Amino acid sequence: MIRLQFDKVSKYFPPVRGRRDSEGVQAIKDVDVAVEDGEVVSLIGPSGCGKSTLLNLGSGLDRPSGGNVFVDGQPVDGPSEHVAFMLQKDLLLPWRTIRKNVEFGQEIRGLSAGERRDRAMHFLGLYHLDGFANHYPHELSGGMRQRAALARTMMMDPDVLLLDEPFSALDAQTKMVLQADLARTLQEEKKTAFLITHDLVEALALSDRVLVMSRRPGRIIREIIVDIPDRNDPMKRRQHERIGPMMAELMSLLDISKTAEEMAA
Amino acid sequence: MSQRDAAPCAPCAPAPYLTGHEPVTLEDAKARQWSWNFIFRGMSHNWVLSALIFTVVFVFWEWGLKILEVEPFIFPRLSKIWEETVHMWAESELLRHTWNTCLSVIIGFVLGSLLGALIGYLFGMSPTAEIVASPYILALQIAPKVAFAPLFILWFGYNETPKILVTVLIVFFPILINVLTAVRGVDPAMVSLARSFNASRWQIFWKIEFPASMPALFSGLRIGATLAVIGVTVGEFVGGNTGLGYLLVQGEAGGNAGAVFSTIIILTMIGILSYCLVILAERWVLRYMPKRKFGDVNN
Numbered sequence: 001m002i003r004l005q006f007d008k009v010s011k012y013f014p015p016v017r018g019r020r021d022s023e024g025v026q027a028i029k030d031v032d033v034a035v036e037d038g039e040v041v042s043l044i045g046p047s048g049c050g051k052s053t054l055l056n057l058g059s060g061l062d063r064p065s066g067g068n069v070f071v072d073g074q075p076v077d078g079p080s081e082h083v084a085f086m087l088q089k090d091l092l093l094p095w096r097t098i099r100k101n102v103e104f105g106q107e108i109r110g111l112s113a114g115e116r117r118d119r120a121m122h123f124l125g126l127y128h129l130d131g132f133a134n135h136y137p138h139e140l141s142g143g144m145r146q147r148a149a150l151a152r153t154m155m156m157d158p159d160v161l162l163l164d165e166p167f168s169a170l171d172a173q174t175k176m177v178l179q180a181d182l183a184r185t186l187q188e189e190k191k192t193a194f195l196i197t198h199d200l201v202e203a204l205a206l207s208d209r210v211l212v213m214s215r216r217p218g219r220i221i222r223e224i225i226v227d228i229p230d231r232n233d234p235m236k237r238r239q240h241e242r243i244g245p246m247m248a249e250l251m252s253l254l255d256i257s258k259t260a261e262e263m264a265a
Numbered sequence: 266m267s268q269r270d271a272a273p274c275a276p277c278a279p280a281p282y283l284t285g286h287e288p289v290t291l292e293d294a295k296a297r298q299w300s301w302n303f304i305f306r307g308m309s310h311n312w313v314l315s316a317l318i319f320t321v322v323f324v325f326w327e328w329g330l331k332i333l334e335v336e337p338f339i340f341p342r343l344s345k346i347w348e349e350t351v352h353m354w355a356e357s358e359l360l361r362h363t364w365n366t367c368l369s370v371i372i373g374f375v376l377g378s379l380l381g382a383l384i385g386y387l388f389g390m391s392p393t394a395e396i397v398a399s400p401y402i403l404a405l406q407i408a409p410k411v412a413f414a415p416l417f418i419l420w421f422g423y424n425e426t427p428k429i430l431v432t433v434l435i436v437f438f439p440i441l442i443n444v445l446t447a448v449r450g451v452d453p454a455m456v457s458l459a460r461s462f463n464a465s466r467w468q469i470f471w472k473i474e475f476p477a478s479m480p481a482l483f484s485g486l487r488i489g490a491t492l493a494v495i496g497v498t499v500g501e502f503v504g505g506n507t508g509l510g511y512l513l514v515q516g517e518a519g520g521n522a523g524a525v526f527s528t529i530i531i532l533t534m535i536g537i538l539s540y541c542l543v544i545l546a547e548r549w550v551l552r553y554m555p556k557r558k559f560g561d562v563n564n
Contacts, residue, residue, distance in 0.1 A: 059461050079461045091458045095476045095553045105462040108472070138555045156462070 003072060003192040004035040004058060004083075004160050010066035010217075011053050027053040029217035030067070035160070035194055040186055040231065042195045042203035045213030046254060051196045054218070055164050058194065059085045071160060081109070084158035088165040090149040092137040099124065099133040102152045109156075123151040127181060143174035147181065154185060161186070161193040168198060179206060179234045187232035200250045204243055205234035212253045222253050341523040346530070349523030357512060363531055366497055366508040369425060370535060373432025374493035378486055380433060381440030386478075388441070389448025390470065402441070410434045410496075414503040428500020428508070435496040436489040443485030447478035480554070483547040490543045494536040509535075 009031045016022040027050035035041045045051055056062040057069050060079040069076040071083055084105070092101045102120040111119075124130045127147040137145055146166065153161060166182075167175045183206055186193055197203050203210045204226055212222040224246060230236045237243070327343045337345050353359040384402070388395035410431060417427035451474050459469050501510025509528045516524030 061457055061460060079463050081463070083461075085458075085461055087454060087458075089452075089454055091452070091455055093455065093473070093476070095479065097553075104459075104472075108459065108462040108464045108468055136553045138553075 001037045001072075002034045002070070003037050003039075004033070004194055005070040006031050006033040006054065006057070006067065007070065008032060008067035009054070009057060009064045009069060011050065011057065011062070012065045026217040029219055031213075031218065031220055033194075033211060033220060035192055037192055038190045039209070040193045040195065040207045042197055042207040042210045043213060044197060044200060044203050044210060044250065044254070045218060046215050047198070049213045049216050050218035051213060052164055055085065055162050055194070055196055058160075058162050059083055081156070082159040083162060084153045084156040084160075085162040085164065086149055086153045086166045088168050090137070090142075090145040092145055092148055092152075094137055097134050097136060098129060098140065098148050101137065101148060102155055105152060105156045119155060120151075123155050124148075126154075126185075127151045141174075142170055143178060146170060146178055150178070150182065150185070154189070159192060161191055163193060163195040163197075165197055165199075166195075167202065175202075176235060176238075182206065183232050183234045200247055201238060201243070202234075203250075204228075204246055205237045206231070210246075210250070212250065224249065338520055338522045341526055345523045346526045349521065350527040350531075353512065353524060353527060357515075359512070359531075362508055362512050363535075365425075366501065366510070366532070367535055369428050369432065369497045369500070369508065370493045370539060373429045373496055374436055374489060374539065376429070377433040377436025377493065377496075378440050378489055381437035381485065381489070382444050382482060384437070385441040385444025386448060386470070386475070388445050389474065389478075390466075395445070402438075405434070406438045411499050414500055417500075418504040423504050423506065425505075425507075427504060428497050428510075431500040432493050432496030435492045439488040439492070440482065440485035443481040443488075444478055447481030448474050451477045479550055483543065483551065486543045486547070487540060490539040491536050493539065494532055498532055 010029050011027045013025045013027060015024045031054060033041070033043075033054075043051055043054065053062070057064050058071075058076070060069075060076045060083065063077075071080055074080075076083075092098070093104065096104065099117070099120045102123055103116045106116050106119065121130065121133065124133055127150060129144060129148055129151065132140060132144065132148075137148070140148065146169075150166075163182075167178050170178065179202060185191070186206075195203070195206060207226055208231065210224045210226060211220050212224070213219065214221045226246065228237055228240050228242055230240075323343070330340060330342050341349070350359070384398075388399070413434065414427055414431050417430045421427050421430075455473050455477070456469055459473050464472070497508065498510040498513070501508035502514055505511055509532050513525055513528040513532075516522075516528065
């Protein structure tokens with residue numbers, strides 16, 4: 001069963017009115033992606049290729065200018081309770097305690113205070129944050145804050161998780177710990193995830209498939225099936241012998257050496 | 266133990282003579298700080314310095330003026346001001362006038378703050394409202410509000426209303442600007458997050474924009490608290506027969522510099538008190554904010 005589908009999706013941003021130097025931008029063009037139930041698919045591509053645009057379309061925060069987005073076979077026409085997203089910024093509200101932040105989404109959905117509290121404590125425990133329920137975000141480290149953001153996302157019990165470079169602001173070690181937390185959760189809860197990332201190893205370590213996007217206007221130019229075991233254990237997967245060759249292939253697809261030359265010139 | 270306490274003694278040496286043109290390096294700045302610490306070793310030099318300055322001012326005001334033979338109707342000594350205060354307390358109902366001024370400050374400040382915040386949030390949520398209404402608001406701000414006081418007296422007579430209106434007009438603008446800037450500056454990603462949970466416009470306001478504007482609202486309230494005293498005083502200057510502004514005008518008419526100084530000091534204390542009350546409220550409301558340490562670069 002297909003959970004998340006982009007069907008010939010295009011997005012054009014018209015020029016800003018009243019600004020002479022502003023030009024329209026074709027962010028993405030005819031993107032076809034289908035993510036099966038329980039699958040983790042990563043999307044990589046050069047910066048500015050429209051990856052985040054795709055995520056906004058998937059979460060219903062923005063509408064495509066062409067094509068259709070489906071979640072569970074239903075066309076997306078606004079934010080859906082089956083979809084939750086997580087960004088590079090933790091977006092914790094500084095005036096709320098960690099528990100209140102984790103409860104935030106369900107509070108808006110109107111879940112009763114008692115039930116909200118119990119569920120929030122459950123998820124905080126799951127991500128080793130139960131000792132910090134009554135702390136404010138500024139009192140936590142970057143890694144802990146991002147774990148709180150993950151708890152808030154999982155608290156919504158979404159079918160589909162949209163992740164936009166969720167760990168790119170973290171240091172290398174913290175990142176690996178959080179990747180492991182995420183991989184474990186995705187496996188245990190059998191969630192479907194669409195992960196946008198710059199980090200090639202992260203894409204390979206966490207996903208079943210990696211999609212490569214071209215420069216703007218973004219199109220999917222390649223799909224790599226990551227048929228390596230241990231999707232729930234990225235630490236182990238990182239060390240697998242086939243990660244190296246796959247990295248090499250991704251690097252050539254992304255023209256990384258060419259980009260480096262252009263920048264040097 | 267702070268870094269300063271652990272300082273080696275070399276920087277305690279007298280600072281070299283400066284012509285004022287040398288580049289001031291971080292080392293220079295540290296050396297100067299250390300030399301203060303050298304003088305008041307083991308004490309927090311902030312308190313000592315403050316007490317010292319206070320004493321100097323106090324002594325000069327009382328005995329310096331006497332030695333310099335400054336006329337009391339030009340600049341009265343502290344003891345003369347105190348005498349005058351006691352006199353006004355007994356003869357001119359100083360307490361009643363002070364209370365009247367305080368009440369006007371509170372009412373004017375609360376109404377002005379509510380109005381400013383209300384318009385600020387309205388403009389923040391509706392750019393159209395801002396475009397349509399802001400020229401008038403701006404004109405109102407640029408026009409000298411003090412000059413409105415006689416007009417208000419014409420309209421409402423010699424009572425409390427004119428001075429409260431002047432105060433409201435003075436107070437509301439800084440609060441409006443602070444709130445508006447804060448609502449505009451809310452991280453759009455936070456709003457997107459709320460929208461992804463299907464939050465209504467009202468929920469986005471109450472749960473994101475309103476709490477996010479709190480630090481800015483309190484900056485506005487701090488300014489407003491001090492302006493409120495000015496507003497009330499001006500209102501009392503122009504008309505009415507109550508309040509410290511009225512006593513001040515009376516004192517001036519009688520050539521009584523002591524009375525003028527006395528009311529100025531009481532007005533200042535009311536201003537300081539209202540500012541402190543706002544800070545207390547701010548500390549309580551913004552208790553989630555990281556505690557700032559003076560001089561801490563990371564904050």
